[in-house]
Amino acid sequence: MTVANAIVVQNLTYSYGEGALRRPVLKGVDLTIKAGEIVIMTGPSGSGKTTLLTLIGALRAAQEGSVKVLGQELAGASQRQMIQTRLDIGYIFQQHNLLKSLTAAQNVAMSLELRDGLTTAQRRDMAHKILADVGLADHVDKVPAQLSGGQKQRVSVARALVAKPKLILADEPTASLDKVSGQEAVNILKKLAREQGTTILLVTHDYRIHDIADRVVELEDGIITPAKPA
Amino acid sequence: MASTLSQFGFSAKLAWRQLTHEKAKLFAAVLGVLFACVLVFMQLGFRDSLYASIGTLPNSLQGDLFIQHKQTEALWRAIPFHRQQVYRALSHPDVERVMPFYIGQTPWKNPETQAKRTLMVLGAEPSDAVMSLPGMTATAAQLTRENTIAFDTLSRPEFGPIAALLAQGPVDTEVNDRRMDIVGTFRLGASFAADGNALVSDQNFIRIFPNRLPTMVDIGIIRVKPGADVIAVRDALRGLLDENVHVFDKQGITDYEFAYWKNNVPIGFIFGFGVVMGLVVGMVIVYQILFTDINNHLNEFATLKAMGYSQGYLYKVVFASSVYLALIGFIPGYFLSLGLYELAESVTYIAMPMPLSKVISVFTMVLVMCILSGCLAMRKMRQANPADMF
Structure with a gap:
């Protein structure tokens, strides 16, 4: 499926709470990201970045407005459609969120187990290959506790990319890393995403990594402020 | 459905890896199941040997009909x-x-x-x-x-x-x-x-x-x-x-003896109660361990959901964990009980047989106990919300 626009968000509003406690977070967001684009979203904390990311990632049901991700309208989508959409998205979280009981290769392979038609050996080979691509060829059989913070985040980059998703969503992927390992992780992410033609939407406060983006958008007080060139 | 089957294999594999990851916790869980196993085996053993010994005298009386005072x-x-x-x-x-x-x-x-x-x-x-x-x-x-x-x-x-x-x-x-x-x-x-x-x-x-x-x-x-x-x-x-007299056939006099030990003397009730208590204690232990385990891995499970794993897959992981616990706990529990049966026989001089039917029924009880604990613990799994992950 080739879609010119990976993400089309139109007039999206979202509120937390009920009745008098109702607190709007997104107040009419419009955002279009073309397929293959790498976009960084910034904004002060509490501006709704994470909420927007979870709505685009089909992790939260949209209330009003339209969220089209990879051609699928998520506003009013069924739980089943949302789970289906998640399969096409790779996630990188602020915390690595690796499964502590699994080795690096097994963690990466978890992304592949939902895909039909792969043998165990194929999944292992794909996991080993992508771990080599992120520079962890010697660490495939280590569990997260045996890896450094930067290595763990690179495993989660590998996990997000291994199934060749059409879209990568990342929330503060460098926040828990030092400058060098953070830079390394996002550079690998950019390189592999470019090779696969993957779209990336990355939320970050870390201005040091703004240079990887094609475009930087800013979310402030629930709306996207006019785009600035990267 | 090959994919459903392989998905079950995947969830069982994940359950196994998570169970065996922390050996101390696994040991505690196995001890809980083992404890329940031994308790149930011993209660049933005593009950069955009591019941078997009841029949000894009436069965050895050579006759067709029996008269006894009401x-x-x-x-x-x-x-x-x-x-x-x-x-x-x-x-x-x-x-x-x-x-x-x-x-x-x-x-x-x-x-x-x-x-x-x-x-x-x-x-x-x-x-x-x-x-x-x-x-x-x-x-x-x-x-x-x-x-x-x-x-x-x-x-x-x-x-x-x-x-x-x-x-x-x-x-x-x-x-x-x-x-x-x-x-x-x-x-x-x-x-x-x-x-x-x-x-x-x-x-x-x-x-x-x-x-x-x-x-x-x-x-x-x-x-x-x-x-x-x-x-x-x-x-x-x-x-x-x-x-003022009963006339019984052989089955009748044996049944009458059984009824006495089962009902008039509440021994049957006592052993049945012991079985239930053993299972309840085992269930609480297994539930505690599965619950804590899910709670500790909540963000991992939420991550799996974000990746596209369904709630059903995660339920299967918990289900598989409880089946594994039943299996791992039952095997040592069975051998320990076998030893305790021999010990009890040498002390009471009343035979305590271990027929296959008893092994199967105790395993079934322990399996159901573990699965029930798993079902209770699964409710916690619903709290694994991927929207909280970012």
Whole structure:
């Protein structure tokens, strides 16, 4: 499926709470990201970045407005459609969120187990290959506790990319890393995403990594402020 | 559906890896299941051996129909009734023979240590051979002699090493302070009602129990003519005999004994209660461990959901974990119970068999226990919300 626009968000509003406690977070967001684009979203904390990311990632049901991700309208989508959409998205979280009981290769392979038609050996080979691509060829059989913070985040980059998703969503992927390992992780992410033609939407406060983006958008007080060139 | 099947394989694999990741926790969980296993096995073992021992005496009585007083709650505490009732049964044309039978409890002196202990004394006309007791070495002629007795070698050891003493030469001892010659042995077995058994002639029974009247018997045993309808004879005798006696067939007298131990004495209830308590304690332990495990891995499970894993997949992981726990806990639990059964047998002298049916039923109980714990713990899994991950 080739879609010119990976993400089309139109007039999206979202509120937390009920009745008098109702607190709007997104107040009419419009955002279009073309397929293959790498976009960084910034904004002060509490501006709704994470909420927007979870709505685009089909992790939260949209209330009003339209969220089209990879051609699928998520506003009013069924739980089943949302789970289906998640399969096409790779996630990188602020915390690595690796499964502590699994080795690096097994963690990466978890992304592949939902895909039909792969043998165990194929999944292992794909996991080993992508771990080599992120520079962890010697660490495939280590569990997260045996890896450094930067290595763990690179495993989660590998996990997000291994199934060749059409879209990568990342929330503060460098926040828990030092400058060098953070830079390394996002550079690998950019390189592999470019090779696969993957779209990336990355939320970050870390201005040091703004240079990887094609475009930087800013979310402030629930709306996207006019785009600035990267 | 190959993909459903492989998905189940994946969730089972993940469950296994998560279980074995933290050895200390796995050990605690296995101990919980093992504890429940052993508790259930022991309770069932005691209950079954009790029930098995109940049937020992009625099963060894050779007869087709049995008369006992309606006030008799159980054979070990039978209420005597007049033997006229027994002989009156002879008036039925299909009755071949009637045999009065006596049961009493009295102290037996251990010939080695002189210590006294109560056993059950059974009395019958020796020529009746009403008791087809296995391994009986005393002849009817020996038992007809004055002051002779046959001893049950499956009695508890406190009564003395009678078989060994007999091998060396004649042995006598005191039964209810009366000197008796032990002229032979048989094998019946101790039960919850009697630590040991001895058999005497009806004449000697009255000698041992001087305040018992020979006219008052504890059971009347009836043999019907070959080819006669036992049930029809039973029903006819019920009309023929006085209101104060029961007429039972073999199944009937065994059932009556069972009913006493099951209901009148709440032993059946006590063991059943023990089984339930063992399972409840095991369930709580397994639930605690699975719950804590899910709670500790909540963000991992939420991550899996964000990756596109369904709630059902995660349920399967918990389900597989509980099945694994049941399996890992049951195997050592079974072997430990096997050892404890032997230990219990050596202490109680009551057989504790471990038939396959018991192994299967205990495993089923433990499996259901673990799965129920898993189902309770699964509710926690719903809190794994991928929207909270960012």
